[in-house]
Amino acid sequence: MEEAKVTEVPHLERRVGKRKDPMAILKTKLSSSLSCSVPRVKTTLTGLFPVVLWLPKYKLKEYIWGDLMSGLVIGIILVPQAIAYCLLAGVDPIYGLYTSFFANIIYFFMGTSRHVSVGIFSLMSLMVGQVVDREVYMAGFDLDDTKTDGILNVTGDSDSSAVNLTMGAFGMECGKECYAISIAAAMTFLAGIYQVLMAVFRLGFVSVYLSAPMLDGFATGASFTILTVQAKYLLGLKIPRHQGYGTVVVTWIHIFSNIQNTNYCDLITSAICISVLVAGKELQERYKDRLKIPLPTELVVVVIATLASHFGDFHGWYDSNVSGAIPTGFIPPKVPSFGLMPRVAFDAILLAVISFAFTVSLSEMFAKKNGYTVRPNQEMMAIGFCNIIPSFFHCFTTSAALAKTMVKDSTGCQTQVSSIVSAFVVLLVLLFFAPLFYSLQKCVLACIIIVSLRGALRKFRDVPSMWRVSKMDAVVWMVTMSASALISVEMGLVVGVVFSMLCIIVQTQKPKVSLLGQIHDTTHYEDMEEYENLMSLPKVKIFRFQAPLYYANKDFFLKSLYKAVGVKPFLEMTRRRKAEKKVETLAAKEAGRADKTNGEVKVGLGSRELDFHTIILDCSAMPFIDSTGMQTFKGIIKDYKEVGVTVLLASCNTTVIDSLRQGSFFGKADKDMENVSFCTVHAAVQFANDRTSSTSELSNPVPRELPSCRFSIQP
Numbered sequence: 001m002e003e004a005k006v007t008e009v010p011h012l013e014r015r016v017g018k019r020k021d022p023m024a025i026l027k028t029k030l031s032s033s034l035s036c037s038v039p040r041v042k043t044t045l046t047g048l049f050p051v052v053l054w055l056p057k058y059k060l061k062e063y064i065w066g067d068l069m070s071g072l073v074i075g076i077i078l079v080p081q082a083i084a085y086c087l088l089a090g091v092d093p094i095y096g097l098y099t100s101f102f103a104n105i106i107y108f109f110m111g112t113s114r115h116v117s118v119g120i121f122s123l124m125s126l127m128v129g130q131v132v133d134r135e136v137y138m139a140g141f142d143l144d145d146t147k148t149d150g151i152l153n154v155t156g157d158s159d160s161s162a163v164n165l166t167m168g169a170f171g172m173e174c175g176k177e178c179y180a181i182s183i184a185a186a187m188t189f190l191a192g193i194y195q196v197l198m199a200v201f202r203l204g205f206v207s208v209y210l211s212a213p214m215l216d217g218f219a220t221g222a223s224f225t226i227l228t229v230q231a232k233y234l235l236g237l238k239i240p241r242h243q244g245y246g247t248v249v250v251t252w253i254h255i256f257s258n259i260q261n262t263n264y265c266d267l268i269t270s271a272i273c274i275s276v277l278v279a280g281k282e283l284q285e286r287y288k289d290r291l292k293i294p295l296p297t298e299l300v301v302v303v304i305a306t307l308a309s310h311f312g313d314f315h316g317w318y319d320s321n322v323s324g325a326i327p328t329g330f331i332p333p334k335v336p337s338f339g340l341m342p343r344v345a346f347d348a349i350l351l352a353v354i355s356f357a358f359t360v361s362l363s364e365m366f367a368k369k370n371g372y373t374v375r376p377n378q379e380m381m382a383i384g385f386c387n388i389i390p391s392f393f394h395c396f397t398t399s400a401a402l403a404k405t406m407v408k409d410s411t412g413c414q415t416q417v418s419s420i421v422s423a424f425v426v427l428l429v430l431l432f433f434a435p436l437f438y439s440l441q442k443c444v445l446a447c448i449i450i451v452s453l454r455g456a457l458r459k460f461r462d463v464p465s466m467w468r469v470s471k472m473d474a475v476v477w478m479v480t481m482s483a484s485a486l487i488s489v490e491m492g493l494v495v496g497v498v499f500s501m502l503c504i505i506v507q508t509q510k511p512k513v514s515l516l517g518q519i520h521d522t523t524h525y526e527d528m529e530e531y532e533n534l535m536s537l538p539k540v541k542i543f544r545f546q547a548p549l550y551y552a553n554k555d556f557f558l559k560s561l562y563k564a565v566g567v568k569p570f571l572e573m574t575r576r577r578k579a580e581k582k583v584e585t586l587a588a589k590e591a592g593r594a595d596k597t598n599g600e601v602k603v604g605l606g607s608r609e610l611d612f613h614t615i616i617l618d619c620s621a622m623p624f625i626d627s628t629g630m631q632t633f634k635g636i637i638k639d640y641k642e643v644g645v646t647v648l649l650a651s652c653n654t655t656v657i658d659s660l661r662q663g664s665f666f667g668k669a670d671k672d673m674e675n676v677s678f679c680t681v682h683a684a685v686q687f688a689n690d691r692t693s694s695t696s697e698l699s700n701p702v703p704r705e706l707p708s709c710r711f712s713i714q715p
Contacts, residue, residue: 047378051109051416058415066412071421073293073411074117074404078422079429080298081120081452083323083437084445087233088125088226089396090132090241091181093437094326096120097430102390103398104423108416110382112374113363115413117404117422118386122452123222124355124397126229127489128184131347133241135183135340141176142240182337183344184396189336190348191397192387195356199380207357213466214496215357216459217477221484221492223456224248226449231255233446234270236263236320245487265318266443269309273301273447281451294407298448302440310439321442326434333392350490351397352384359383359400366409403455472507476500511547513560516618516681523682525618540614540688541565542650542681546621549629557632565615569639572610576643613645614688618681620651630663637676646691649677650684 046053082096089096100119107118198204228248232239237258242250280297314320356379363374386398408418459477467474479499484492514527517534525542528534543564545557562568617633625633637647652660657677660666666673678684 049109050112063414066414067417070408070411070413071418075422075425076296076299080302084448085120085125087445088129090129092177093323095181095394099395101423101426103386104419106386108419112378114415115366115409116363116400117408118400121399121401124399126226128396132180132183136180137243181394185391186336186340187344187348188387188397189391190341191352192384194352195380195384199377204376209497210357211500213473213477214480214500217480218484218496219456220459221481222489223453224485230446230449233443236266248485265314265320270443270447273444277451305444306440309441323437323440326437328434331394336391355399356380362400362405472503508547509553514544515564516542525681539612541612542616544618548624550626551628554628554632569643572643615647616684617649624655625659648684650681
């Protein structure tokens with residue numbers, strides 16, 4: 001076959017700018033950040049409060065109806081959910097209404113997303129509730145919510161010192177519900193502080209370690225925990241929430257062991273409410289194109305169930321557990337207890353990260369859908385203040401919620417003015433209608449929570465398609481989901497993050513390796529296992545390693561290289577030494593005979609000609625190397641040189657080149673660079689063939705100029 005035509009590659013001059021002094025860069029940034037001027041103050045304020053930029057440009061006639069409609073719908077959805085999610089958070093219903101009200105107001109001023117609905121979220125409520133129940137139990141309170149509030153269960157294993165310390169910190173008698181919301185507020189304050197600090201120090205990159213499959217698995221596993229925790233309300237069973245690991249398993253064991261104590265009034269009510277709620281959701285999904293607004297199924301169920309419970313006196317006749325008195329108005333604000341913060345400092349970190357991750361991901365998702373941009377750092381700042389400020393008003397941790405955000409988008413929301421409308425709806429309930437929910441059964445609230453989990457639980461249907469697309473993502477989803485459901489929600493998050501990172505490490509530890517062959521009539525080379533009709537080059541082996549070369553995979557790199565080329569240099573050298581020693585032994589025995597054959601035999605036995613003379617390492621898929629990788633390169637060049645094989649590098653990116661130069665890989669002043677590293681695989685092939693042909697000739701021919709890359713550093 002005719003040799004492929006080669007296009008000469010021009011010499012490439014590497015341009016490296018002069019590095020700036022780090023101290024000079026730091027001084028410049030500090031002077032810029034600490035400078036005070038009118039434009040600087042204006043920029044800072046408009047950046048912190050984006051509302052001052054978009055509100056003056058508000059198109060009243062174009063936006064107002066969509067914002068009013070979406071705000072009313074979300075407000076109607078928020079009221080029953082705010083009351084219901086307090087069951088998960090372990091606090092009184094009034095605090096859920098406070099949380100929904102303040103979060104919407106603050107995000108209106110500070111958020112950059114036009115569509116995100118910030119407020120109570122089932123996952124956040126569950127995580128808050130687990131910490132609240134743990135601390136309430138450790139403080140000596142009885143976790144049975146049917147007992148009289150404020151009675152201490154002083155047992156041998158209760159942490160009485162914690163109770164005394166806490167009571168002293170409050171300077172007042174504080175019952176169970178007071179202590180519970182104090183724990184929630186302290187944790188919320190810390191979570192907000194963490195989020196603001198992350199925004200100030202630009203630590204938003206933390207969310208990149210929370211992959212979509214991991215978050216989906218985490219949400220699904222947490223949904224199992226939520227379902228389990230609420231199951232006792234469906235049956236009217238009076239069992240305390242389990243503390244520690246294995247909540248799902250232990251709680252179901254308790255449920256089945258107490259199944260004979262089922263309250264049939266709660267059971268029948270739950271069956272009816274779930275049927276109505278599911279039917280409403282199905283109708284909404286089936287006819288969503290025809291319905292201009294979502295069906296207010298939750299509100300209808302709450303109203304009808306409250307009326308039925310009130311006039312039927314379910315609490316008096318059937319001992320059904322009801323919500324109880326919900327006060328109107330606002331409780332005076334109070335500084336979160338600093339004495340409680342050390343107890344919940346670690347829990348607040350998990351809350352802060354999850355809250356930020358969900359908020360930013362939803363913000364970017366709906367911004368992309370509707371054709372605008374958001375600022376992730378400002379979103380972190382906004383959600384941080386949505387936690388800090390409300391914590392002074394007896395609120396718990398908030399986040400963006402997917403379901404309400406989708407409803408907001410589908411009902412014509414244009415701006416965050418809709419959040420003000422939603423807050424106004426909640427305010428009306430707080431001021432006037434809250435006492436009307438006194439007779440609302442807790443099983444009805446549990447039904448609302450469980451039906452809202454349909455979206456997360458439906459993720460099981462996506463597992464087969466996820467497995468076909470990426471087995472690694474499917475495994476991450478299943479491991480995270482299982483850990484969140486079977487161990488604990490917090491541990492599930494940790495397991496998910498660690499396992500996801502381990503999967504990435506495993507992928508780089510054992511990446512794909514291949515020998516390359518030439519595509520006919522071209523200067524391109526591809527994997528001989530993946531493509532047919534490739535031409536294997538005589539005397540040249542081209543090896544590609546599709547991962548960075550670092551300390552964790554250098555052994556796999558060496559094993560793969562030896563297996564691909566079929567020669568281990570140290571074994572080849574050992575074989576040759578043994579052969580030479582054998583020849584010398586035979587020669588010693590025939591010392592009296594001076595025969596030239598012996599010399600010829602010695603050469604023939606002592607050296608074996610390999611079927612290749614050059615190994616080319618294609619580094620195009622190698623993003624970086626560390627010092628161990630560089631030493632590995634040096635080692636294989638040295639080892640193969642001893643058996644007469646040359647090792648060349650091809651297609652190295654600038655990062656790899658810089659690492660090699662810093663380690664003096666190319667010798668003093670990079671004198672060996674042009675003979676070791678080449679811009680393309682084909683240039684390395686040409687160099688290898690030409691050098692071999694030139695050494696086999698008796699005379700020294702004029703060498704042909706080869707395409708190569710020359711690097712120079714400009715000061």
